[in-house]
Amino acid sequence: MKLVLASHGGLGCEMIRAVAMILGVSVLEKAKCVELLEGESLENYYEKLSKSVDGETIVLCDLFGGTPSRAALMLLQEGKVKAVLTGFNMAMVIDLLSNGASSAEDAAKSARDAGLQGIRAFIGPSLSEVTESPGESFYRKNKEQI
């Protein structure tokens, strides 16, 4: 499984370096990054990204709706990548590089779960935690159905 992090600026490249601090430098070979430069067109970025992927690649994007995700979703429609995940965070990338899932679908599901679980909000000195959010209740409802 090949991972490509697609992001605005150097976010994806730095994310890989950050994850390497946890999982070791082998990560640097398993995951690549493709930067969107300021003012770069979708067409140009699409070309750049398409050169870094193959049919087995999972693309991780920083922001759903942004240019990197749009290029990635276009490649997915064309069958040129295996899966696309958006809104990457460290927990998600770590999971993808270490969950050992056999299929892209399992890997994507597991990574999404890990990414969601990694997002928590604490308020005040008592560390009270915000537990309800539209995302979470949606996530729980879907889990109950499975």
Place this chain on the structure above:
Amino acid sequence: MQQKNIFIRIDDRFIHGQVTAAWTKKVGATSIWVVNDKIAGNPALKQLQIMLAPPGVSVAVLKIEEAVEKIKNLKNNEKVLMLFENPVDVLAFLEKSGVKVDSVQLGQMGYRAGRVKIEKTFDIGPEDHKALLKLLDMGVKLYYQQLPDFPPKPVDMEQKIRSLRLG
């Protein structure tokens, strides 16, 4: 007829996640029309545009001719954010529909060979320049603004566009 309930933005990314969400909110749009012959004629590109729409806003992906027809039935309580790829398409739409607008917003046109940068995120070629001049002559104000709060004030482009010499 002066059409008050449409807002025209040129942005070659069309519906683009948070950028479009910001403008939809600012404009108070009830729907977004993506007006582009290529996207309207391609089911995959169309699907992506609809998928990227901000929540709670209806989206239509239309060819220029279809937008010309659809605007005739626009109700007064509707507010449409219209997204075009370039000024040539905007001009074609305004001429064919006879719709009059106060202003057109210049948002983003990426760099390509043969284009000249006129603002940070706006590059135009000779055909675009001609269309922009025509719009100015029709009394349409042209403002550059990429995001609602950045830069804080829209930039009036008339002088720059009129003094530009291209191809």
